[in-house]
Amino acid sequence: MENTNSNLVGLTNSEVQKRIDEGKVNISTNIKTKSIKRIFCDNIFTLFNLINVILLAALIFVGSHKNMLFIGVVIANIIIGIVQEIRSKISVDKLTILSEKKINVLRNGKIAEISKDEIVLDDILVLSRGSQIPADCIVCDGSCRVNESLLTGESNLIEKNVGDELLSGSFIAAGKCYAQAVKVGADCYAAKINNEAKYIKKVNSQIMESFNFIIKICTFVLFPIGIAFFIRQFTLPDATLQSAVISTVASLVGMIPKGMILLTSSVLAVSIIRLSSKKVLVQEMYCIETLARVDVLCLDKTGTLTTDEMTVTGVIPFGADDNKIKKALSSIVKASDELNATLYALRDYSDSVSPYECSKFCDFSSETKWSGGTFENGKTYIVGATECILKSREKYSEVYSEIEKINQTVRILVLAESDSEPDKDSLPDDLKPLALILIKDKLRDNVNETVKYFKEQGVTLKVISGDSVKTVKNIAIDTGIEGAENAIDMSTVTTDKELEDAAERCNVFGRVTPAQKKKLVVALKKHGHSVAMTGDGVNDVLALKEADCSVAMASGSDAARNVSQLVLVNNDFGAMPSVVAEGRRTINNLERSSALYLVKTIYSVILSIFFIFFRTGYPFEPIQLTLVGALTVGLPSFVLALQPNKDIVKGNFTVNIIARSLPTAFCISADTILLAILKYMTDMPQAQFSTLCVYLTAFSCMLLVIRLSIPFNPLRAVMVIGCSAGIIIGSIFFGGLFSIAPLTFENIILLVIFAVGTFVVFNIFYNIAQHYIEKFKKESHLKLTAKRNANKQKR
Structure with a gap:
């Protein structure tokens, strides 16, 4: 593995072995299957x-x-x-190992991939968005925002900087940091609350x-x-x-x-x-029964209806030339701590130009729906959801007018610049749009047949996504989701009454926040539905926990997999009819x-x-x-x-x-x-x-x-x-x-x-x-x- 930019070097091989000999290893006390x-x-x-x-x-x-x-x-x-x-x-254990994500740790000055059970005391962990914290740690470099809802029940993100404590069982919602393991195995906070039984649902x-x-x-x-x-x-x-x-x-x-x-x-x-022969990991035995009884299946668009593969299919500039747009995108990609499917698509599009060095950067989070930073040329570049960056439709009417003209099934991002620095919770007031970036999601091969199966079985499908309502609507139409034409923009929903009404009336939801996802599931259950939820990201965790039956993709975040009752090891939504x-x-x-x-x-x-x-x-x-x-x-x-x-x-x-x-x-x-x-x-x-x-x-x-x-x-x-x-x-x-x-x-x-x-x-x-x-x-x-x-x- 390549060297890290941090001055930290981590433990040496001899130090690791010494801790293993002393029993200071992060052996899990939360065994998935019986001994x-x-x-x-x-x-x-x-x-x-x-x-x-x-x-x-x-x-x-x-x-x-x-x-x-x-x-x-x-x-x-x-x-x-x-x-x-x-x-x-034996079947479950094999699939658990197959679906388990590796943890990045810093050893001998280089990043190595190990399993959670191989972490030893004082290991330096490399944690980024989507990572579930495997042991109690102290941040020693970088910063992040942490969701501790699995431990405390509160979904508010908590800022963590150097010297702050990270509790096992919580997960990183934004940012990247290096953290030193100070408690492992049975000594961890999660283990002390009975393997997180505090939040395990009945x-x-x-x-x-x-x-x-x-x-x-x-x-x-x-x-x-x-x-x-x-x-x-x-x-x-x-x-x-x-x-x-x-x-x-x-x-x-x-x-x-x-x-x-x-x-x-x-x-x-x-x-x-x-x-298990169909690569479906059952983490809770009786969820097989629960899923068979559901009458509403809530789907996350990315990772469920679509694959993680994306490509830039078009750019609509607003007075900026092609080189400037690519330079800005390349700079954002390089400064990002974590590369997801969207950033990979932006990187492939802009890799022909050299990026600017970054002086300050704000990573993407599900709450803000944007990322960006200030660079060596004195400019701030921001990319993300148009509605979350250019909030005034009157001020940016030209941008929204162009968006209305787009009829393709694409994800629409806006690239904007400013002369002022952003912070983690707010954007500069002088943002100027540079371009709309059109990114195409690839539908899963068998998604239409799967959607058809559930329709025939009397199961209502509801697509709940953080993407723009237009993008989600077009993809839902392509896959055959009923009622996709009546998609709703959840950023316009301000009261619980409006949300409850939308939950029953609509089948496609765009611009949904993590908290709203959970509320939609609660509202559907309140209306007498038995609800299943599929997801793969940290923004799905709250809804997954609330659903009667939760299904995660193995390629998704640790947090999503760990709170779900079923894991699709091959990330294949087409396996759901078999379940x-x-x-x-x-x-x-x-x-x-x-x-x-x-x-x-x-x-x-x-x-x-x-x-x-x-x-x-x-x-x-x-x-x-x-x-x-x-x-x-x-x-x-x-x-x-x-x-x-x-x-x-x-x-x-x-x-x-x-x-x-x-x-x-x-x-x-x-x-x-x-x-x-x-x-x-x-x-x-x-x-x-x-x-x-x-x-x-x-x-x-x-x-x-x-x-x-x-x-x-x-x-x-x-x-x-x-x-x-x-x-x-x-x-x-x-x-x-x-x-x-x-x-x-x-x-x-x-x-x-x-x-x-x-x-x-x-x-x-x-x-x-x-x-x-x-x-x-x-x-x-x-x-x-x-x-x-x-x-x-x-x-």
Whole structure:
């Protein structure tokens, strides 16, 4: 790397090694993924696993060894969960390394690129606009403006000069400086506020909320019902400790929806692996679900709709010759601390002339939207947004008149000069326009197809950019954004009421400040929208944090990537449909499969309560539920959960899974209760009673599996046939193992009658449930639409 202009030389190699040996290294305490140890612990040491171990111990105590087979399913679940999470971790870690930006440090008098974890105490860091500060530092040369909103919640920029402190977790919004690391690793400010947990937003996940609700209910009812149930079974005539324990274990095993939690983590882990193959880094697991539910997607123009490649396509002079214009532009480019796509375009245009030396310079910032300085010829040159430099339209009518004539899809910058010096917050009053610079943005190759996809999916696209409204409008039109003709200049919006009105009414916004970006997202959420935001710059950070789902480009700023839940490693907006499709597949399939697990929980609770008050033995043994559960719940749920599904996500997750599970749970409960009453009245043998209940339970569950498998494909058909065959084979050839007795002729007739009745009742109830699910989805959509319309009428 080339030498720096600073007199600083940084640490030597021997000094670096000494600090590494002393452990004074910036090892991150904010690990993106779980450690292997934590993955094992999280999958093994759970409440449900503890309950299963206690039940296993009870069976060992009474010597019922064959009924311990259920623990094999528990172990298999643990292994599957661990393997999937480790695979997911490997995928995420690889992409994290790939997308991570290097840090410039000064060592041996030269600039070197290293990772954040390689920074040592006293390293001299070279920080410029967009850099997120990786360790607590002291500015030792240069100056910058810092945004500490990630730490303090305040978005105001803070001026930092030599001797001032820079806190890890904040980021440089303007300027460039050399800063010495004074605290690294766990000693940093960010680490001391629990890895910046202060500003991490709550996960917006219906799946997580639903499962937490179900777990709480199960935990609440499990112990009191279990104790009361055991007492009742132990006090039955002819009861033994062994029979009471076996019945109680069967009852409690059925109540625990352990597979549902495993299914969710495994399916999400598979989704992360699938997305990683498309170079999409998932930094927050449940954001896959959130993105699938969004109805508004806010886009930053640069980096999302366009690439970072730009070129000067034209110059409109105002009395200045070509050499003077190029000289001014070349001087600004050379004096700039950071070269972005715009400055690269200006450099390519003006590199044929030699620049002036700069005596004072103000770097570009998202707030001011200009950069420039005073040079050796005594002139001040400024380049940037016309509206932010030449604010009086009357005074500079000639410039604005020329801008009105431009119909190309270009970015328009103004170059102006003055005899006075600027400062960081204000411009000279005697600015004179030299030229308009027309810069062309290159659209991403697949952007039109991506925009079309979201339109077809009912997602409203809104372009929010700091560029001129005309530039943003033309690009939005080129990409097919609806409502692009009604673009609004946000510099004319002065009140929150006007901003809220514009947020709902318009789809294209120009001259948007970082604070306004955040307010637009807040306003859209206030109107009932689920909002996703894409961005790549420091000016997008506030909006990204506020959005329900945040997506960053890997080529963007550190700050944008670090606050985002998804990172597009290849900087390809065209990957977004894949993310949405993966989210829809995940949610819809989990909703379908989770109903299978909830069936067992519901009927186990109902039957346990019934048999507390009814004086007869519980019909099920753990070994029987293992057979039925594995072939009507476990295997089908995983097959269904990993199938393609591109349906739009609708309705409430909890309501949907409960509604789908109730018909089956009702049929199983009704069949078992009626058979228990019949047994009590006719003195039916316990073995016959138990076998009838097992067959009808399996039959009812298979009816649900069949309904959930519609429409059938080859894999689903094979799964249904295979599971049905498995139950038949297990019952016929392994009846002794599974405590399934041969039925008498009378009981076979009884089984057929109950099966026919179950078939009819199940389908009636399931059709009713499906009707109400669709009705609830429709009503929810109508309520949301009515709310939005009411908001519009109020305005």
